[in-house]
Amino acid sequence: MTATLSRLPSGTVVDGWHVSRELGNGGFAVVYLVEKNGKPYALKVARHREASGDDKQTHARMVREATTLLMLNHPNIIRHRGYGYAETGNMYVALEYVDGWTLAEWKERKHPTIHEILRVFVKLASALSYMHERGVLHRDLKLVNVLIRKSDGEPIIIDFGCATYSMAEDLTEEGLPPGTERFRAPEQFKFLREHKNEHRARYAFKVADEIFALGVMLYELLTDPRPAENRPRIAPNNPLMPPPPVRRVNPRIPLALSELVERILSRDPSQRPVDTEALRRELEEHLERSGAEYMVPAHAPSEQWSSESSGVGGPPGVPSNGPTLPKRASRVLAAGAALVMALTAAVTFWRVSGDVPSPIPDHSAPPMTSPLDMSLPSPAPIVLPPATDVGQKEGSTVKMTTPEVPIQERRTRVRNKVSAAECAGLSLVAALAAGCPSSQIRPESFTCPAGAALAMEDHLHWETGDRFTLVIDDRHNKEGRVWFTPGSDVVGVVPKDNLYGKQREVAPTGTRFYGKVYYLSDKMGRADGPALVVRYDRVKLPGQDEHPICFVVEGRSYGFKDGRVEASNYLSGRVVDRWP
Structure with a gap:
């Protein structure tokens, strides 16, 4: 039996999905642009099948991702359009196709104002609040896992390959759940240091971790003129030194907003907003009170040259083939480079001391990240409800399509027929199909x-x-x-x-x-x-x-x-x- 997925060439048909081209691939799945009934979708196919000696449990990840997406129906979350198996036996999930930019690309291409950035993060916090109310944690929030749709500027959270939900079986064999190192909350590394001799100790990922990751994303958009560029950066979760306040790095940012970001990135989880709904309200309050200082681009467009024109590889602030950077930007970059070198030495010592393992490369992530790639054990079998013809993936872009019968409408119809007491006896997926709130699903017998x-x-x-x-x-x-x-x-x-x-x-x-x-x-x-x-x-x-x-x-x-x-x-x- 073949252990891994052979790439699907253009023209291949999978359950009626016509493959056009490959959009991206990683260690766990390959994503294709596909077409069905004249509409574009994305098809995410697991690299391994259920019985193929899958040491990374990519099949189990795909089952979990499909189950998670069945629980969600929100305008700022990627929409599920079906699932099934390719002829090779590899599971796939079909998703809507979003034609847009990653959050980092949007920042560089559109030069958004501070007000526009806040608007996006209010919607992201609202989507996360919706997820968390249903017991779902994304666990891999980062700039490449949010797309800004070109047609209307709406943010869409994508890639639920690392997500989990209430009462899901634990797939992680390592101390930390899967994710990207740069966006991990500091308490995760503290947990590793404190439990380094307990090989079965597992970190319990929390809403506070999700809030920290969202804070890192906001910090980078407000302080980095070129967030999509692959180059060394100060780690916001560095154990030796918190990141400098936003306003110190970028004087354009209003003081009140800078202080909010500093609180979101607090080393003490109790100092962060209590949950994502509280965070949404705070961001919305800033949005409503925003004045003229919020209506300017977070960075002057002249500071946001592409890597080709900025001469990456030369001295900071001195492009090798182009005009000189503004003096303030040059000073910031030069100071940042010096600090990065100092912190790199400190972190190297910290890792060599044995407190935290060096990250294992995850080839599904873009080059600018260094996630910890955790291997996963087999989960308990999950029985999915019958597939529906209802397609996208991480790092690519997606156009909204509307199913014939909206998911929420179908859930409402069923919910009217199912009592709360009946919800108590249902399994996870059956309760989801019946429209029971996630907080009322009983533990499995x-x-x-x-x-x-x-x-x-x-x-x-x-x-x-x-x-x-x-x-x-x-x-x-x-x-x-x-x-x-x-x-x-x-x-x-x-x-x-x-x-x-x-x-x-x-x-x-x-x-x-x-x-x-x-x-x-x-x-x-x-x-x-x-x-x-x-x-x-x-x-x-x-x-x-x-x-x-x-x-x-x-x-x-x-x-x-x-x-x-x-x-x-x-x-x-x-x-x-x-x-x-």
């Missing part, structure tokens, strides 16, 4: 795998029904209540006190439980039952190797807000052979 059952019996000496007490998430204090986000990863720990009976011997102090948070809302007919559900599937006793387990904690809630549930952080759970 499961039977404990044979390997976990054997490990608990033979190695841990645990029996079904044994109850152990632990701190649910060791990032928070044992006492008090915590707001838990469904779908997030948690690491529980057994504290020093309150060990009773059998737990002292088989789950002693320091035992660490690795799992994921779910919840059952009171709108699902569970008003008098447990609301918080945490499923732990791995455990590590002090001085021992990790073992697979089936351990569930259920607790009452004290409130629901913004897709989160408030519950105690110190509860008891039980060993199970199935759930519920």
Whole structure:
């Protein structure tokens, strides 16, 4: 069986999609411009098929991307138009085709005003708020993953290959989820340093990480005259030095906006806007209050020459074949180059010290980025609903098409027929098809795998029904209540006190439980039952190797807000052979 995808030549037909040409390719998928019924679409085809020895799990990524896109219907998010399998057996996802520029290209070609840039970011924050309400995290926001449509200037978020959603199986085998290093929040690298000796520790990606990535994008558009140019830059997440304020780099930027960007890029996540809806409101407030100082291009067009005319490769500010840069731009570039050299040396020392691994090149990313390419394990099978004829990809451009029956209309029709109580019993995809809100989808039922059952019996000496007490998430204090986000990863720990009976011997102090948070809302007919559900599937006793387990904690809630549930952080759970 062929392990990888052979390129599809022009003229190939895949399920009625006529291939015109290749738009782009990376380590996980190849994207083609295709035509169907006289309209252009984009066809994203996984490099591997399900049973082809796919060590990067590109098939699993494609299944997850298709499932994620089924959850979304927003004017500023790429639209799903179908999925299926090529003759080779490789899965594909069809997307709308957007005829536009990447965000960086738009900045250089159109010389937008500060007001126009803010308008774009208000819409991006609105789209992210919509995603987050549905439990979806993009996890790879960057300048090349946003397109500005030429026809109307609307921003479109693309490439959901790294995305995840509430209750999705964890595909990542490394400490950090897949993504691009430059746009990672600083706390991700801090996590790696603090857990470098725990090979199974996993960082729980949060909305705060998404907000930081959006802040990096805004920072670069406001401070960099040529963001699409491939050249060294100061890393906004540098562990030794935060980036200089926007206004210090570019005096054109109003002070209030500069201060907002500085807060978005704060090293302390609690200092950033609390969520993307709050960020949208702040950006919109700046937009509404903007005066004459917002109506000028973020950079003078004379500063935004292309790399050909700016003489890239020569001394900063001194083009090799063209006029001299303005004096202020020359000074900024020269100072920036010196700072880059100093920081490069510092970061090299930081990496060599062993705190953070060097990035692994991801050939699906453009040359200017250096993402960490994480390998992915096989997910649990996901059954997708029947394909619909409803096409685009990362880094290319896309024209809107309207399906015969809008997705939202179809969901509304079904939602009228499905009660909240019925939503409680549905699987993920069935609940999506029925139009149930993502916050009301119950955790999937499961039977404990044979390997976990054997490990608990033979190695841990645990029996079904044994109850152990632990701190649910060791990032928070044992006492008090915590707001838990469904779908997030948690690491529980057994504290020093309150060990009773059998737990002292088989789950002693320091035992660490690795799992994921779910919840059952009171709108699902569970008003008098447990609301918080945490499923732990791995455990590590002090001085021992990790073992697979089936351990569930259920607790009452004290409130629901913004897709989160408030519950105690110190509860008891039980060993199970199935759930519920």
